[in-house]
Amino acid sequence: MAFNIYDFTTLTHDIHVGLAESFSPFLATTIEWVIVGVVYLLFVALFGLFLVYAERKVCAAFQQRLGPTRVGPWGIFQTIADFIKLLMKELIMPRKADWFLYNLAPFIVIIASFLAIAVLPFAPGLQALDFDIGVFYLTAVSSVGVIGILLAGWSSNNKFSLIGAMRSGAQILSYELSVSLSLLTMVVFAGTMQFSAIVEGQRDAWFIFSGHIPAIIAFVIFLIAGTAETNRGPFDLAEAESELVAGFHTEYSGIKFAMFFLAEYINLFIVSAVAATVFLGGWMPLHFGNFESFNHVMDFIPPVIWFFMKVLTVIFIIMWFKWTFPRLRVDQILTLEWKYLLPINLVNILLMALVVLTKFHF
Amino acid sequence: MKSFIEYIVSIFKGVWTLLIGMKVTGKYVFTPWKHVTHQYPENRDTLVMFERFRGEVIMPHDANNEHKCTGCGICELNCPNGSIEIITKSIVTPEGKKKRLIDQHIYHLGMCTLCNLCVKACPTGAIVMGQNFEHAVWDRAKLTKVLNQPGSKISEGVKE
Amino acid sequence: MTNDELKTVLTERFPAAEIKQGFQYVEMIVKAEDLHETAVQLKQTDEFYFDYLICLTGIDYPENMGITYHLESVKHRHVMVLKVRTTDRVNPAIDTVSDVWITAKYHEREVYDLLGVHFNNHTDLRRLFLEDGWGFPLRKDYVDEVRIVER
């Protein structure tokens, strides 16, 4: 097994060959599935916990506080302690709630996030699913989550939850358009829907640089719409604390609440990862035209690090939004989408098509 | 056309105000060492309360276990909540005079609103406000305190 | 208008009422049956124009129940006190002024809650703070052996 931090293709290939030699093809595939599943599960759980911790520390820095300090040095075990607490908490269900849907909802939400994470390329060769309609698949499965939210709000038999779920439904359905259209703009530019090919296309320059104006507009729109799609502030009106107590997950406790909580942060990761992949070059190092020495130094940093640096930067920007802006009202959120983002987006696609046709790009 | 220009201008103006807001919070996030949090239990050794801070009523005793309380009961009268009870005892002085002295100065911290009226009214300055504010106890009965220490007596020279 | 002028004008206008100079403001005591009419005139007549009801207080006097209204005119900036009394202490009833000053609606509910004064023609006379079935705590004959500790 040849482990190479710059390219995981050989590693995954070796594992596959090794398994195929020792087991029957069916068993080998099953074992591969299990390995991939466990790795993703672990990654999601740990990265989710890290994001919660990061959010608390970043938010504390915004507010001139310290954030968690008690559990472990600088409070790094705080989220793990919280998670253990949530695991041990009693699961409370409202008496008149719909038993089946109430219990189903958190799973739908978290499964949707898992599905979406599968197509993201973390590094060369480090991608569970690499197929030619990657972008299309991602936009499709990422909107499955809203069904879980709607079910959660409806089945808990609580008016606050219901209002929250309805808001969330209207919001996510609308912003799905903007997310798809801004991705579509970049698909027009890249000429492919396959994530690995999109990343490969940015070897010389990231799309946000090479696509200049339309790409930047698309990036900004994607950030706004992505924030809205993850139900984060200033678009957190599905769980608007000051209005609806906790929105659609008011009645959830313990591990089911933890699932919603985790799903929110995984969604945050997915949106940032997509933004990083499509606009900022994914795991591609920063390259500047002909500065060979500079490019060489950049190449020295492993692609995985590049990927996570970009993702964390985008996450930080999204957190910055949340901790600065007041929340929008439900009608304003729809106005923003239908009167501002959508028309701009459509014009932007045209612009991008012109840019591609006239080859007016780097 | 005019409304279209207004539409474009409104977008840029709106985004500009948002950026100004982000600049304010951004200034703080990149200077995280300027935090305002006091880490309370950790800074207990260095924590100094203001001298006038009202934490609880205490009766200072000097080195000879003497206090200044005559048991006149003015603090009890001035207390709005009935959190002070004075129990006096009668003794016969060696000269054969009957004299009333403080037996127990009972103070119900649980009922006290720390209004400072008793301290202000005390004619001999026997009670003062203490700076301790960590009053949490497991048993509510512990909030009822006897302020004069056992075996203490009134110091000489306090006029009655 | 200064207090003296106000007093003169009020005396002319409401001969039936008892008008005197109180500690700070002009006080006018009207009969319970005249209250509503007086209130309407005080608010609507241009020279008084008492459009702002500052405070409405119910008082349990030894012999009677009284309501005191503190009125101010935002236009003329004069203040007066309107008082009304009823001798019936068991089931006191006074006309509402909530149709004259809306804020009285809620002040009257408070008075009803704490003193048990009934306001005729009040549209929404419910208790404001306490549970139904509670006594009227601000009455002087209110006894509550459980919650009130005498010293």
Place this chain on the structure above:
Amino acid sequence: MSEIREVIVKTDRLATDKYQVNMGPQHPSTHGVLRLLVTLEGEKVLNVQPHTGYIHSGIEKMCEAITYPQIIHLTDRMDYLSAHMSNEAVALCVENALQIEVPDRVKYIRTIMDELTRLASHQLWWCVYGMDLGALTTFFYGLRDRELILDIFEETCGARMTVSYNTPGGLMFDIHPNFQKRVKDYIKYFKTKLPEYDKLLTGNVIMRERTEGIGYLTLEDAIDFGVTGPSGRASGFSSDVRKHQPYSAYPLVKFNEILDHRCDSLARYEVRILEMWESISIIEQLIDNIPEGDYALKMKGVLKLPEGEFYQRVETARGEFGVFIVSDGKKNPYRIKFRSPGFSNLFALNNMAKGHKIADLVAIMSTLDLIIPDIDR
């Protein structure tokens, strides 16, 4: 045909359904224990009915059993953010009834303390308002600045919120030797922070969209409902007691009564921001000129008010606060009534929130700056 009709009937039944939601008593945005029974149609508010009394503590009844100096510490507990003004109202009322004049030093210190309290209260209002709109960071910036005022209070009065600093005839203590310096430092510091408030929230396009034209309260309604304070002044209701019936050192200082005629949430917001500037200017005028003298008059051990009825109005951070004492010549009042600004302000809520969205209801309620113990007493 009949099938179609059935479908129409069914959808019709779905379309118009009102429902009621209890906001509170344990709701994050009711700032305590207020319960609002809200009738909604979708997200639209049709009717708001406040239910009070969850924190009714019978202060007026308690006051009938205690003496006048003792009443003051109970007024702390009503409007805990304007504790000093409520204290002052009782002290002034007793002083007026006894017809005594407090030394100038007392007047100056009281006025400075009033304005510091107003600043602290408006800061807390600002940060909570941001939080109700969803901008959580404002909460910490507001509290950060308020904390320093509370430190000043703690040093001079001995308590942070329930100060009990006034007594009939003067003050509990003289000001702390550090007081003047600390206040001046604070004013200098806060003058750099207040523009930041504007940058963070006032100018923000989302905040303006959320507040402009929302929660309209006409001047007539404001007067009729008795909505005083910044909320009333935003409707053009000139109700500043400091101007119209000045007390303490207010006749000696120059300040503007902030009036706004836009009547909406944004006006109520901006009136408070401008009032903070006014407070700063009042403090600046007084802080260097505190005259020497006694900090309290020598009062009798037992205060007895003459028989009669006494009313004293002061301006708290929320509006007009009134103390009405009916005395029968004894050492405790026969009847005492507190006219609290929150009580009158609260009931205008239905008028303002009708027809708006549920999110606006929260925003409007926050602009009224309600303190629930002040309403329930």
